[in-house]
Amino acid sequence: MSPEDQIPLFRPLIGDEEIQAAQEALEMGWLGMGSYVGQFEAAIEQGLGEHTRQVVAVSTGTAALHLCLLLAGVGEGDEVITPAFNNVADFQAILACGGRPVFCDIDQTTLCLDVERAAELVSSRTKALIAMDYSCLLAEHAEVARLANEHRFRVVHDASHSFGSVGPAGPVGAFSDLCTFSFDPIKSVTCIDGGAVVVQESTEADRLREMRLIGMTQPASVMYQNQRAQTYDVTNLGYRYHMSNLHAALGLAQIAKLETITNTRRATCQAYNNAFTGLEGLTFPQTDFEDVTPFSYYVRVHSDRRSDFRKWLAGRGVDTGFHWPPRSQVHPVCRMSAWRPVGNQPGRR
Numbered sequence: 001m002s003p004e005d006q007i008p009l010f011r012p013l014i015g016d017e018e019i020q021a022a023q024e025a026l027e028m029g030w031l032g033m034g035s036y037v038g039q040f041e042a043a044i045e046q047g048l049g050e051h052t053r054q055v056v057a058v059s060t061g062t063a064a065l066h067l068c069l070l071l072a073g074v075g076e077g078d079e080v081i082t083p084a085f086n087n088v089a090d091f092q093a094i095l096a097c098g099g100r101p102v103f104c105d106i107d108q109t110t111l112c113l114d115v116e117r118a119a120e121l122v123s124s125r126t127k128a129l130i131a132m133d134y135s136c137l138l139a140e141h142a143e144v145a146r147l148a149n150e151h152r153f154r155v156v157h158d159a160s161h162s163f164g165s166v167g168p169a170g171p172v173g174a175f176s177d178l179c180t181f182s183f184d185p186i187k188s189v190t191c192i193d194g195g196a197v198v199v200q201e202s203t204e205a206d207r208l209r210e211m212r213l214i215g216m217t218q219p220a221s222v223m224y225q226n227q228r229a230q231t232y233d234v235t236n237l238g239y240r241y242h243m244s245n246l247h248a249a250l251g252l253a254q255i256a257k258l259e260t261i262t263n264t265r266r267a268t269c270q271a272y273n274n275a276f277t278g279l280e281g282l283t284f285p286q287t288d289f290e291d292v293t294p295f296s297y298y299v300r301v302h303s304d305r306r307s308d309f310r311k312w313l314a315g316r317g318v319d320t321g322f323h324w325p326p327r328s329q330v331h332p333v334c335r336m337s338a339w340r341p342v343g344n345q346p347g348r349r
């Protein structure tokens, strides 16, 4: 089979609309944070429906996670419970705050955080918990919220995989304490580089707007008119985490296609579920994909048979990726060298 016949692991849906949007953003002559960023935030807020939430666009999903953990007050020695099966970005965001990741096992059916296990990991040093939605399934957010209320820590909902999805409590982004999105090149909706934080309180939105702009207090409303603020102050530590007009313009073009993106992904995932039904030794997402914008599709297969299965799929033109390499080579992210000194011993209550 020639390489052209292969179905790639992912391919972004970039068409004339995105190319035109990029050109318009470049021709506008205001390359930094400007009108497109304001429109991009408004488009996301609109998707959250009548739920009143504020969206603050940032440069990456990693930046969004870092800022959320700072809002949660994570500092030196504080513990953050996270699924062990998570992106490197989440662990790095914890380290960036001086915090310690406390790795939690995942649920066998959702591959998201196992909330009962998380409850066992709560300690007096727990400052926050990251609940990540994996692939095309959502974490048990109501259970997570109950645990967080009981022990008074903040929840960061890493919704990098679930932009556009709807959960039992409404659209993803509309029901969490703090929620983050990523719009990196492989995500369902991409800005090439981009992220967003969703918060409930204006005071937190204001803090985020300062922190993303190297601490400068100038109002976003002025910049969203492609104008410079005449005066501003700096009161706190900040980062260069804002989104640029070019990236926001691409994101807007993508959001306009969200229905197409969702429908094609749902149909593809459902086709795989149908094809795999009844095959022994395979586990796949137990969902009809009704309410989700699937980010990826996965199959679990016994490690002894994984390479054969991948070869078999490749022979039929289906490219695959995998978590993680065989034990003899590299470890899962939670066992990589950077976290080894951390171990997994939460502090005592």
Ligand SMILES: *Cc1c(COP(=O)(O)O)cnc(C)c1O
Pocket (backbone or CB within 6 Å): 060, 061, 062, 063, 086, 087, 089, 090, 132, 158, 160, 161, 182, 183, 184, 194, 195
């Ligand atoms: C992509 C991703 C991130 C990081 O987002 P970037 O935009 O690449 O910085 C974090 N968490 C999860 C679960 C992701 O999939």
